Amino acid sequence: MTIILYDLAGGQDQRFSGPCWRTRFALAHKGLAFETRPVRFTQIPGIAGGGQKTVPVLDDGGRIIGDSWAIATYLEETYPKTPSLFGGAQGRAYALFINNWMNVIGPLMLKVILLDLYARLDPADQSYFRESREKRFGKTLEAHAAEPMETRVAVLRAVVEPARAVLREQPFLSGAAPLYPDYLLAGYFMWARSMSPEKVLAEDDPLYAWFQRMLDLFGGMARKAPHEW
Amino acid sequence: MTIILYDLAGGQDQRFSGPCWRTRFALAHKGLAFETRPVRFTQIPGIAGGGQKTVPVLDDGGRIIGDSWAIATYLEETYPKTPSLFGGAQGRAYALFINNWMNVIGPLMLKVILLDLYARLDPADQSYFRESREKRFGKTLEAHAAEPMETRVAVLRAVVEPARAVLREQPFLSGAAPLYPDYLLAGYFMWARSMSPEKVLAEDDPLYAWFQRMLDLFGGMARKAPHEW
Numbered sequence: 001m002t003i004i005l006y007d008l009a010g011g012q013d014q015r016f017s018g019p020c021w022r023t024r025f026a027l028a029h030k031g032l033a034f035e036t037r038p039v040r041f042t043q044i045p046g047i048a049g050g051g052q053k054t055v056p057v058l059d060d061g062g063r064i065i066g067d068s069w070a071i072a073t074y075l076e077e078t079y080p081k082t083p084s085l086f087g088g089a090q091g092r093a094y095a096l097f098i099n100n101w102m103n104v105i106g107p108l109m110l111k112v113i114l115l116d117l118y119a120r121l122d123p124a125d126q127s128y129f130r131e132s133r134e135k136r137f138g139k140t141l142e143a144h145a146a147e148p149m150e151t152r153v154a155v156l157r158a159v160v161e162p163a164r165a166v167l168r169e170q171p172f173l174s175g176a177a178p179l180y181p182d183y184l185l186a187g188y189f190m191w192a193r194s195m196s197p198e199k200v201l202a203e204d205d206p207l208y209a210w211f212q213r214m215l216d217l218f219g220g221m222a223r224k225a226p227h228e229w
Numbered sequence: 230m231t232i233i234l235y236d237l238a239g240g241q242d243q244r245f246s247g248p249c250w251r252t253r254f255a256l257a258h259k260g261l262a263f264e265t266r267p268v269r270f271t272q273i274p275g276i277a278g279g280g281q282k283t284v285p286v287l288d289d290g291g292r293i294i295g296d297s298w299a300i301a302t303y304l305e306e307t308y309p310k311t312p313s314l315f316g317g318a319q320g321r322a323y324a325l326f327i328n329n330w331m332n333v334i335g336p337l338m339l340k341v342i343l344l345d346l347y348a349r350l351d352p353a354d355q356s357y358f359r360e361s362r363e364k365r366f367g368k369t370l371e372a373h374a375a376e377p378m379e380t381r382v383a384v385l386r387a388v389v390e391p392a393r394a395v396l397r398e399q400p401f402l403s404g405a406a407p408l409y410p411d412y413l414l415a416g417y418f419m420w421a422r423s424m425s426p427e428k429v430l431a432e433d434d435p436l437y438a439w440f441q442r443m444l445d446l447f448g449g450m451a452r453k454a455p456h457e458w
Binding site: 086087088089090091092093094096097098100101103104159161162163165166169170173174175179181 | 315316317318319320321322323325326327329330332333388390391392394395398399402403404408410
């Protein structure tokens with residue numbers, strides 16, 4: 001049975017969620033047939049009978065799994081004959097670290113794309129997004145993104161330096177081929193690419209070349225998605 | 230033949246270098262016999278015939294290897310029958326990432342311990358240290374460490390959050406047992422523990438419990454080293 005991925009969508013059906021992209025890459029990596037169902041933020045509580053607070057949510061023949069890390073480990077355990085997402089115990093530890101490192105990267109990426117993202121949300125999501133994020137930030141969206149764009153981009157580019165340094169030595173974070181650590185980071189760059197014209201990576205950045213390789217994977221799956229750069 | 234590790238030493242023979250501790254843990258992990266030779270910063274150019282700019286430096290029966298990452302990969306390749314430092318290709322990729330992430334952690338740790346460290350250097354090293362670091366920082370040591378200690382410690386504790394999150398789920402960064410990623414991070418905590426009374430980790434921090442486990446390894450090798458907390 002085809003797996004269903006509930007996938008966050010913008011006003012023009014941009015599939016912009018970093019965590020949803022992790023899962024989409026993971027499903028493609030494992031060669032599992034899946035369909036996506038676009039959902040807006042405000043539709044999340046109604047997914048698959050209710051009870052979900054975030055996306056991605058997977059429906060695998062009636063088994064409902066939320067949280068991208070839980071989904072990744074579920075897929076790894078449930079489909080052991082498909083290509084491994086982690087490449088063994090050390091790869092799982094690496095992925096777990098990068099999964100948590102994303103909590104450093106995500107907020108800094110969001111500062112760069114925040115107002116563009118807001119403008120591109122489905123109008124039905126905008127008031128929810130503004131209210132929930134302004135509560136989280138303790139200030140308006142505009143105040144949260146008030147630093148000059150140059151500064152916000154520079155901070156983001158600086159904080160991803162450990163990944164850049166790895167990519168100076170090997171083509172993917174995971175070595176010669178991509179695994180889940182690559183999908184984690186690429187997911188957040190898909191977020192930016194989907195919803196903001198701001199080029200968060202300079203073209204001479206090793207991360208840019210790596211991201212092009214990520215866009216090419218699985219027949220250009222990510223490259224074909226609606227994008228701004 | 231016993232391997233010789235040239236190991237940075239303070240005024241009271243504290244072995245305080247984070248990179249040297251990585252190598253020391255690596256040698257112990259592999260069960261390789263080694264002796265350390267204390268060196269001061271200003272003695273580095275004279276190590277093993279000259280040409281070295283940093284420590285650790287390893288002398289393995291006349292083969293001289295500098296740079297902690299080069300040493301780790303050398304040990305892994307040269308002694309394949311000893312316990313692996315990386316645990317395979319994915320573990321090596323993980324270690325490479327963490328090796329680069331240390332370049333984020335190191336400067337923030339240094340801000341915490343800087344003046345204590347300076348005070349504990351061998352007097353013969355102090356002017357070299359002050360001059361080289363003030364050139365790097367573009368300001369005096371005192372100005373570089375001018376923020377309140379509470380702030381400096383808070384920043385350090387925040388930036389190690391990805392490791393803390395991993396350690397909430399498993400006993401070591403590498404899973405059930407320590408590998409090179411653990412030695413990388415523990416090395417920097419040894420730096421702090423060797424040269425500053427400032428408790429950089431709260432006792433209820435999962436990183437503190439992990440560090441206690443690291444201190445216990447190899448018969449308490451690290452625990453026995455001169456320390457301030």
